[in-house]
Every structure is written in structure tokens, then in C-alpha cells.
Amino acid sequence: MTSASLIGYGILFGFGIVFITIARAANQRYSHHTLEDFVLAGRSLPFGYLSAALFVSWTWTTSIIGSAEAAMQYGISGGINYTLWANLPFLLFIPFVVRLRMIMPEAMTVTEFIGERYNPWLKDVYFVFASVVAMFVLIEQAVGVGMVFEGVFQIPFKVTVFIMIMIVTAYISMAGIRGAVYNGILQFVLINILFLLIIAVVLDKLDLNQIYEVLKQKAYAPDRADPGEMLRINSVQGFKYGIIALVVATGQIFLDQGWYSMSLSGSNTKTMVWGLVFGIFILWMPIPLISAVIFGHGSLSLSMGTEVDAAASDWPLYFMNHFSNANYEMVFAMLIFIIGTGASAKCLVGLQALFTVDYYKSKIKRDANTREKIRFGRIIIICLGFLCAAIAIALEGIPLLQIDTFCGIFFAAPCGALIGGMYYDKMNGRVALISIILGLAAGFGTWLFREDGWFVGSILSLIVPVIVILAGSLFEKDRYNFYRLRQYRG
Amino acid sequence: MVSLHFYRLFFYFTVIWFVAGIIFVCCSMIRYFVNKRLVEGGHKR
Incomplete structure (x- = not known):
């Protein structure tokens, strides 16, 4: 085993122990007497905790890598379109969840709303959609982390994917949504520190003037069919990319129970709205915008080419390595791991809510008490964790673009x-x-x-x-x- | 077409926006935590 692998395993197990310890402490402090306590943290989260948890939930590996790739392909408009259009569904989601809380105050899941508003059969249809979307996002995060750890630490893809999903499964199974929120606060601090560190390192070595000049050269290269397009904010290609980001994000936001669980856990409607506005718009939006410049345009200025290969998503590692030494590569890998676990936790929180609140009572035992439901929710989340790990491992080497296409249409x-x-x-x-x-x-x-x-x-x-x-x-x-x-x- | 001046301005604006957001949320969390501790301390007394 190389020293790099040892560091990689150290990161995996070190953070794993910290996350599980926090979840254990949360579980001991808050005994889950009611289902609402376990699934929605008793609807008691304050603004700060909620916005930090929502920020961590919405910061995916694609927020950095996807935005940077869009910026490499479409120039200035790539990152801006990615950021604006992917966030747009939240402008619909916020009034939606406010109205849900208002007209159906006892609802904990979106499928309960569907069951009451339409019929139990349609509720089952949405149950399937909501489960699949949560599993898909979780698998996507795990695959991203697995690829990065294989590139940086030479740890086999399968091993990283399995360990990462098991860590998240353990802490969500143990403490429910509180496991995600309290770990989310730590993840919020770590993500921001590591991200600011990376910005400082890149700007120390790479000048914005230089980045802009290279962008200008690329934009007016003789072989380009659309001269100047890369420097325009209103680029047509960038706009089309943004529309796709909108369609994909709409399904991933409205169908994922994790967003409802996180939002409804706010102590009141005002806290919920401000938590969403801050977590999603104020805190999250700068992440892809900055990533687009420092990773996307920065990579172009290092002449890494405008043609982005879907299978070569580990380019940020070469990018980081270019600047100094392997330490920054490890910082980047650590950042991606923390981002991946935070986003995956939100997915499992949603799955746990769906199965704990809906499934057990309606499909297995009608007169189930709270204790039985919570126990079922804990067991089922472990089973789903194993299932997701197996699917993610099976996807090794398969380009995610094809699956992304399918899911964009399926979930919209x-x-x-x-x-x-x-x-x-x-x-x-x-x-x-x-x-x-x-x-x-x-x-x-x-x-x-x-x-x-x-x-x-x-x-x-x-x-x-x-x-x-x-x-x-x-x-x-x-x-x-x-x-x-x-x-x-x- | 975006000028170099605007490009730089927008980037630094985004960084300041990012840092300001983090500071605001961190302050809010600390304020909540301190208030909670004070209330719990008051109950104990």
C-alpha cells in the first residue's frame, strides 16, 4: 500500500468516525419519541442550522466539476447559465413547500400530499419516482468521489464507493435527519475552508488577466465557428445548456423527498423560507460561479483544451497538481469527499422519511406504532445503502452522461x-x-x-x-x- | 462582450458575496447556540 493510499484511507475512516460520532451524540441527546422528531427534527431547526444544512445538501460534486466543464465549453456564459438555471426551480419550490406547510400542516412527505390530493395509486407511482431520484443522486455522488479517490490516492473505485455509502448510511440510520443536519454544520465549515483555500492557491499562481487573455484567444481562434461567443453572457449555446440544467434540476428538486424533509424541519415558515433563500441562493450560488472561473477558465488558460471528454472528469486533479504539489490534490479530494457525503445524506434522509412515514404503515402493518416505524426506517435505510453501493460499483467505467440523459427526461x-x-x-x-x-x-x-x-x-x-x-x-x-x-x- | 474590467469585478464580487454569506450564517449559528446555552443555564440556576 502506498503512502498516498494510506492518506486516502485515513481521510475515509477519519471522517467516517467523526461523522458517526456526531450522529451518535445527536441520537443520545434527542430521543425520538415521535415520528416527527426522527424524520423532521421535531420541526425545530433554527435559521443558521437550516441554511447550512441546505447549502451542504445542494452542493454536489457537479456544482464544482459540472460548472467548470460548462465554463470550459461555453466560456463566460457556461458557469453563469449553469448556476442561474439549475437554481431556478427553487423559485417555484419555495412557494410550493410554503403552501404545502400551510394547507396540509401535518404532512411530512410529498407522497402523503399526492395520496390525499389524488389517490393512493398515484401515491405509489410518486413513491417510486421519489425513491429512484434519491438513489440516483446518491449514486452519482458516490461515483464522483470514487473516481477522484482512485485518481489521487490509487484506492480502488469499488472500495471508496462502498466505504463512503456505508458511512452516510450509518449516520443517517442512527440519528435520522439530525444526523444529516449536525454533520452538515461541520461539513459546511469544512467545505468553505477548503474551497477558500483552493481559491487562494489558484489565484496566487494564476492571474485573472492571464485567464481572460487566454479566454479571448480561444474565443477568436480561427477554427471557431462562433467567434467571440465564449466571451458573451448571452451566448445561445450557453443558454441551451442552461435549459437542460433547468429540466434536470426541476425533477431532482421537486421529486426528492430530502428537500421537503430538510425544508419542513425549519422551526416555522419564516425560518424555512429564509433558510432556503440563504442556503440555496446566497451561500450556494457563488460556488459554481467561482468554480467556473478558477477551474473552468483556469483549465483553458493552462491549454487543457476545449473539448471535454465525459469520461475524463478527473481533470481538476491535474489542474490542482499543476499548481504546486500533491498536497493540493489531496485537499481537492477531501473537498469532493465532504461534498459527496453531505449531498448523499440528504438523499438518504428523504428515502428514510418515505419508508418510515408511508411505506410501513400502508404496505406492511397498518397499526404500526412509532417505535416500530422508526426501527423499520433504520433497517430499510441500511438495505438501501447496500443496494445503492452495489449499483454504484456496477456502474464503474460507464459514462454517467447517458444515465443523466435518461434521468433528466424520466424525472421531469x-x-x-x-x-x-x-x-x-x-x-x-x-x-x-x-x-x-x-x-x-x-x-x-x-x-x-x-x-x-x-x-x-x-x-x-x-x-x-x-x-x-x-x-x-x-x-x-x-x-x-x-x-x-x-x-x-x- | 464581457470586458476584462467587468470579468475581474464580477469575480471579486462573487468571492466577497461568498465570504459575506458564510460570515452571516456562522454568526447566526453562534448567536443561536449562545442564546440556547444562556437559556439552559438560566433554567439550571
Whole structure:
């Protein structure tokens, strides 16, 4: 075993022990007498804790790597479009979750809302979507961390993926959402320190004037079909990339129960709104914007090429290595590990809420008490942890771009019926189901039968359900009474 | 087309925005923690 591998294992096990210890302490301090305590931290989180936890949940490995790659391909507009469009669904999500809290105060999961608003069958459909989206995001994080650790520390991909998922599984299974939030505070501090350290190192060696000059040279290179495009904020290519980011993010935000669990754990509606605004818009937005400049444009200035290979996502390591020595590479790997665990924790929190609140009571034991439900939630999360680890290991060497394409279309289709059902009273379960089916058919049909149909397919899977809902309402005579949701008692 | 001046300005603005956000949230967490300790201390007395 090399010394680099030893350091890598030290990071994995060192942080693993710290995270699990924090979760253990949280579990001992807060005994979970009610389901709300375990799943929503008793709806008692203050603004600071909530915004830090939401920031950690939304900072993914793609926030740094994806934004930098967009900046390498599309220039100045790449990072800006990625940041703005990926965040846009939160402008819809915040009023959505505020209204959910207002009209259905006892709801803990989004599937409870679907079950009451439409019917139990559709609730099961959304249960599947919500589970798959959470598992997909978790696997994506684990794959990112696995690739980086293999590159920096020569630790086998499979080993890193397995250890990382098991660490997160252990601390979420132990302390529920509090495990994610209290570890999130530590992760918040570490992410910011490491990120600021990396900015300082890069700016010490690489001048912004130099970066800009290289960007200008690339933008006006003789072989470019679109001279000057890379220096424009309103680049058409960058805008198209942003639309894709919007479609992908919409599904990943609205269908992931983790976002609802995190948001609803705020002590009141005002705390929840400010927590979301700060965690997502104030704290998160600078991360991809800065990454786009220092990693994306910085890489271009090191003449690493504008053609980004989907399989070569470990370019930031070469980038960091260029600056000084292997220590910065390790700092970067540590940053990616902490980011990966934080984002994965939010996914498992969502999965745990879905299975603890909904599944056990409705599918296995109708008269289950709180203790039984929490025990079931703990066991099922361990099983799902193993399942996700197995899938992530099986994905070794497979480019994630193909899976990303599939998931972008798959997760966008149910969003229309979900959002429509919250605001529009002339909607029923039948129209909702048809809208999802037609959205999926339009999206996948375009993707499969049209060359380069991903862009149009993604947009159609988001737009078609909205059109179906509006058309369906023309034939709907009954109006849904939202007051019925207020009577819901879990 | 974005000028060098704007490019630099925007980058440093983003860094200041980032640091200011972190400081604000950290202060909020510390304030909550201290208040909680004071309340718990008061109950003990």
C-alpha cells in the first residue's frame, strides 16, 4: 500500500468516525419519541442550522466539476447559465413547500400530499419516482468521489464507493435527519475552508488577466465557428445548456423527498423560507460561479483544451497538481469527499422519511406504532445503502452522461402534475396520470427517434404534461376543495 | 462582450458575496447556540 493510499484511507475512516460520532451524540441527546422528531427534527431547526444544512445538501460534486466543464465549453456564459438555471426551480419550490406547510400542516412527505390530493395509486407511482431520484443522486455522488479517490490516492473505485455509502448510511440510520443536519454544520465549515483555500492557491499562481487573455484567444481562434461567443453572457449555446440544467434540476428538486424533509424541519415558515433563500441562493450560488472561473477558465488558460471528454472528469486533479504539489490534490479530494457525503445524506434522509412515514404503515402493518416505524426506517435505510453501493460499483467505467440523459427526461415528466395539483383545483388523478405518461412518451420518443433529441426530449417531458393538464381541465367540472388537506392527520 | 474590467469585478464580487454569506450564517449559528446555552443555564440556576 502506498503512502498516498494510506492518506486516502485515513481521510475515509477519519471522517467516517467523526461523522458517526456526531450522529451518535445527536441520537443520545434527542430521543425520538415521535415520528416527527426522527424524520423532521421535531420541526425545530433554527435559521443558521437550516441554511447550512441546505447549502451542504445542494452542493454536489457537479456544482464544482459540472460548472467548470460548462465554463470550459461555453466560456463566460457556461458557469453563469449553469448556476442561474439549475437554481431556478427553487423559485417555484419555495412557494410550493410554503403552501404545502400551510394547507396540509401535518404532512411530512410529498407522497402523503399526492395520496390525499389524488389517490393512493398515484401515491405509489410518486413513491417510486421519489425513491429512484434519491438513489440516483446518491449514486452519482458516490461515483464522483470514487473516481477522484482512485485518481489521487490509487484506492480502488469499488472500495471508496462502498466505504463512503456505508458511512452516510450509518449516520443517517442512527440519528435520522439530525444526523444529516449536525454533520452538515461541520461539513459546511469544512467545505468553505477548503474551497477558500483552493481559491487562494489558484489565484496566487494564476492571474485573472492571464485567464481572460487566454479566454479571448480561444474565443477568436480561427477554427471557431462562433467567434467571440465564449466571451458573451448571452451566448445561445450557453443558454441551451442552461435549459437542460433547468429540466434536470426541476425533477431532482421537486421529486426528492430530502428537500421537503430538510425544508419542513425549519422551526416555522419564516425560518424555512429564509433558510432556503440563504442556503440555496446566497451561500450556494457563488460556488459554481467561482468554480467556473478558477477551474473552468483556469483549465483553458493552462491549454487543457476545449473539448471535454465525459469520461475524463478527473481533470481538476491535474489542474490542482499543476499548481504546486500533491498536497493540493489531496485537499481537492477531501473537498469532493465532504461534498459527496453531505449531498448523499440528504438523499438518504428523504428515502428514510418515505419508508418510515408511508411505506410501513400502508404496505406492511397498518397499526404500526412509532417505535416500530422508526426501527423499520433504520433497517430499510441500511438495505438501501447496500443496494445503492452495489449499483454504484456496477456502474464503474460507464459514462454517467447517458444515465443523466435518461434521468433528466424520466424525472421531469411527473413535475407538472405535482405542481399543478398544489395550486389548480380543476385537476384529478386521471389527468395527472395521463400527463405523466404522455410526458414520458414525448420525451423518450424524441430522444430515441430524433438525432440529438436530448435537448428537445427533455423540454417536451417537462412541457407536455403542463399542456395535458391545461387541456384536461377544460373537461373537468368538479373543483377540488383544498380545505380537505387540512384535516389530514397522518 | 464581457470586458476584462467587468470579468475581474464580477469575480471579486462573487468571492466577497461568498465570504459575506458564510460570515452571516456562522454568526447566526453562534448567536443561536449562545442564546440556547444562556437559556439552559438560566433554567439550571
